[in-house]
Amino acid sequence: MKWFVTKIVEGQMLREKRVGKAFASSNIALCKYWGKRDASLNLPINSSLSVSLGSLGTQTKISVSEKAVDEVWLNGVLQKVDSDFAKRVSNFLDPFRPHVGNVFFTVHTENNIPTAAGLASSASGFAALVLALHDWAGWTLTRRDLSMLARLGSGSASRSIFNGFVQWNAGTREDGMDSFAEPLPVEWNDFRVGVLEISDQEKRVGSRDGMARTVKTSALYKVWPNQAQEDLTTIRTAIETRDFNQLGKTAERNALTMHATMMASSPPLLYFLPETIKQIHHVHQLRKEGLELYLTIDAGPNLKLLFQKKDQQMVKEQFPTLQIIAPFSSVLITSNH
Amino acid sequence: MKWFVTKIVEGQMLREKRVGKAFASSNIALCKYWGKRDASLNLPINSSLSVSLGSLGTQTKISVSEKAVDEVWLNGVLQKVDSDFAKRVSNFLDPFRPHVGNVFFTVHTENNIPTAAGLASSASGFAALVLALHDWAGWTLTRRDLSMLARLGSGSASRSIFNGFVQWNAGTREDGMDSFAEPLPVEWNDFRVGVLEISDQEKRVGSRDGMARTVKTSALYKVWPNQAQEDLTTIRTAIETRDFNQLGKTAERNALTMHATMMASSPPLLYFLPETIKQIHHVHQLRKEGLELYLTIDAGPNLKLLFQKKDQQMVKEQFPTLQIIAPFSSVLITSNH
Numbered sequence: 001m002k003w004f005v006t007k008i009v010e011g012q013m014l015r016e017k018r019v020g021k022a023f024a025s026s027n028i029a030l031c032k033y034w035g036k037r038d039a040s041l042n043l044p045i046n047s048s049l050s051v052s053l054g055s056l057g058t059q060t061k062i063s064v065s066e067k068a069v070d071e072v073w074l075n076g077v078l079q080k081v082d083s084d085f086a087k088r089v090s091n092f093l094d095p096f097r098p099h100v101g102n103v104f105f106t107v108h109t110e111n112n113i114p115t116a117a118g119l120a121s122s123a124s125g126f127a128a129l130v131l132a133l134h135d136w137a138g139w140t141l142t143r144r145d146l147s148m149l150a151r152l153g154s155g156s157a158s159r160s161i162f163n164g165f166v167q168w169n170a171g172t173r174e175d176g177m178d179s180f181a182e183p184l185p186v187e188w189n190d191f192r193v194g195v196l197e198i199s200d201q202e203k204r205v206g207s208r209d210g211m212a213r214t215v216k217t218s219a220l221y222k223v224w225p226n227q228a229q230e231d232l233t234t235i236r237t238a239i240e241t242r243d244f245n246q247l248g249k250t251a252e253r254n255a256l257t258m259h260a261t262m263m264a265s266s267p268p269l270l271y272f273l274p275e276t277i278k279q280i281h282h283v284h285q286l287r288k289e290g291l292e293l294y295l296t297i298d299a300g301p302n303l304k305l306l307f308q309k310k311d312q313q314m315v316k317e318q319f320p321t322l323q324i325i326a327p328f329s330s331v332l333i334t335s336n337h
Numbered sequence: 338m339k340w341f342v343t344k345i346v347e348g349q350m351l352r353e354k355r356v357g358k359a360f361a362s363s364n365i366a367l368c369k370y371w372g373k374r375d376a377s378l379n380l381p382i383n384s385s386l387s388v389s390l391g392s393l394g395t396q397t398k399i400s401v402s403e404k405a406v407d408e409v410w411l412n413g414v415l416q417k418v419d420s421d422f423a424k425r426v427s428n429f430l431d432p433f434r435p436h437v438g439n440v441f442f443t444v445h446t447e448n449n450i451p452t453a454a455g456l457a458s459s460a461s462g463f464a465a466l467v468l469a470l471h472d473w474a475g476w477t478l479t480r481r482d483l484s485m486l487a488r489l490g491s492g493s494a495s496r497s498i499f500n501g502f503v504q505w506n507a508g509t510r511e512d513g514m515d516s517f518a519e520p521l522p523v524e525w526n527d528f529r530v531g532v533l534e535i536s537d538q539e540k541r542v543g544s545r546d547g548m549a550r551t552v553k554t555s556a557l558y559k560v561w562p563n564q565a566q567e568d569l570t571t572i573r574t575a576i577e578t579r580d581f582n583q584l585g586k587t588a589e590r591n592a593l594t595m596h597a598t599m600m601a602s603s604p605p606l607l608y609f610l611p612e613t614i615k616q617i618h619h620v621h622q623l624r625k626e627g628l629e630l631y632l633t634i635d636a637g638p639n640l641k642l643l644f645q646k647k648d649q650q651m652v653k654e655q656f657p658t659l660q661i662i663a664p665f666s667s668v669l670i671t672s673n674h
Contacts, residue, residue, distance in 0.1 A: 219594060220557045220560050220594065222559075222560055223557050223560055227556045253601065253603055256600050256601055257556060257557065259597075259600070260557055260597035260600045261557070263593050263594075264590065264593055268590065268621070270614070270617060272614050273614060273618075274611030274614045274615045277607070277613070284604070284605070
């Protein structure tokens with residue numbers, strides 16, 4: 001990781017500000033990332049495609065600390081030096097220190113993602129951290145380079161450097177220099193995402209371990225890389241032609257195929273909870289009745305619903321606790337938190 | 338189907354009795370059958386392996402009817418001629434009629450499988466029907482031939498012609514003459530099966546349609562035939578060496594891989610109910626705590642548990658409504674029905 005950071009930032013002129021600031025949106029993958037080809041560089045086996053969540057995400061401020069240790073604040077609370085959160089931030093900053101005068105930092109992170117909404121905060125978190133550091137240092141890196149740096153913190157963070165529909169190319173190079181995200185030049189104002197919280201419990205098996213177990217033990221993983229590639233192409237075309245049903249159908253099948261692939265691992269990986277199944281059947285029943293409603297599920301129990309503005313009222317009636325997001329108008333439409 | 342029946346029964350001497358009688362045990366697959374290579378002959382894509390359920394099954398009596406229509410009784414109740422059950426029995430008997438004097442039959446079927454226990458009654462049902470017809474006709478077919486005839490009614494019925502551990506060979510011939518079941522010469526007295534009823538609702542999508550949809554639309558089905566073959570070999574070896582944990586682990590993964598493969602279909606096939614997931618997590622938690630307990634699930638929401646006699650008391654405490662079967666002592670140990 002150290003040499004990778006050096007390769008990208010060397011030659012950059014340091015013109016540090018007193019405080020660097022940045023905001024990054026959270027994102028939800030319509031074609032999922034599952035499986036690493038290189039664990040230390042966070043290089044994925046398959047390309048993925050997401051939609052960002054507008055104003056939902058992470059705001060980060062970074063400045064030089066007076067102390068001989070990083071000070072990491074999360075939503076106004078100072079995190080203990082040996083907490084998982086503070087360690088992850090410090091470890092991420094380590095390879096940058098030789099390039100910025102070997103200083104320690106004060107990092108303030110604010111997530112406006114409603115707590116426990118089932119949205120990964122590591123994606124927007126590492127993206128905002130990289131962008132804030134870049135702002136503080138006064139560097140002039142490209143968004144592509146910033147995407148690769150964010151990737152080192154969390155694979156999906158590579159996508160949170162951009163807004164709207166974003167594709168993260170898996171790349172094929174061993175040094176990871178071709179594994180970055182790119183935005184799709186598309187605005188789709190009527191596109192809606194709903195977040196249905198089912199549990200705020202921590203995952204039983206984290207994504208990193210879950211991916212490794214799936215790649216190593218699931219017979220079904222053989223199919224995943226090619227299927228994901230095919231789904232990505234279908235989803236891209238559906239986005240370009242505004243074919244909502246094709247997009248929804250493919251995104252849902254992609255997510256269920258990912259969960260299926262996990263479930264066939266040894267020991268089995270089952271992220272679903274009873275309520276997850278209940279809500280999947282609910283979505284399928286509504287679709288049978290004619291509603292254009294699809295679902296996607298990340299490595300956890302919560303559902304994300306995909307629909308269009310025209311069906312928003314109906315969807316809200318069926319799922320009263322749903323948090324609805326309009327990704328292209330940067331507005332959180334409803335929240336019960 | 339007609340030519341197939343003719344091919345098997347032609348040349349048999351008809352020496353009919355007044356009443357033919359037979360009993361066939363139900364069975365639970367440890368390596369599942371999913372996907373047909375020929376729908377009319379019920380030829381499977383993969384071989385499967387089951388354990389029979391001793392005294393749990395179907396008792397059938399057959400005799401010539403005085404009427405110009407079959408009379409089909411189920412558990413003491415005369416079934417309407419146009420009911421699904423009566424039609425399925427009559428359709429099954431049709432290709433046999435030319436060989437037995439073109440008569441109509443009175444069929445009495447008694448299932449002692451506790452109602453709605455989630456055990457397929459078609460397996461023991463068609464096996465008992467074939468055996469009763471064979472008894473009535475006074476034929477001298479081999480068990481192998483009877484297995485192939487039962488297969489025409491329901492694939493898994495081919496296995497219910499035998500007791501204990503039974504393997505149904507997929508075969509490769511187009512005429513289906515090598516697709517029959519065979520018993521494994523093994524007794525395992527301490528082997529236990531538990532049936533955990535979760536719902537007695539009829540399946541949303543029947544096995545026949547579900548198989549067709551999976552084979553046609555699930556990208557993951559590519560893996561299934563080879564994986565099932567590998568699982569079958571592993572399970573056979575585990576049975577021969579009495580390696581319970583290897584058997585349980587492989588049977589569970591086989592079942593979850595089948596459900597995973599279904600789930601990736603379009604539209605998705607999800608036989609799980611919320612309670613199914615709750616009980617899967619329950620089994621996994623107990624196993625983490627050291628209990629040698631595994632699960633299998635057919636195309637429906639109900640769980641079947643696999644364990645050994647030594648753990649019976651513990652399992653019963655954890656699942657008070659469980660119906661426990663000792664396949665090799667032909668006894669239903671507990672039932673709350």
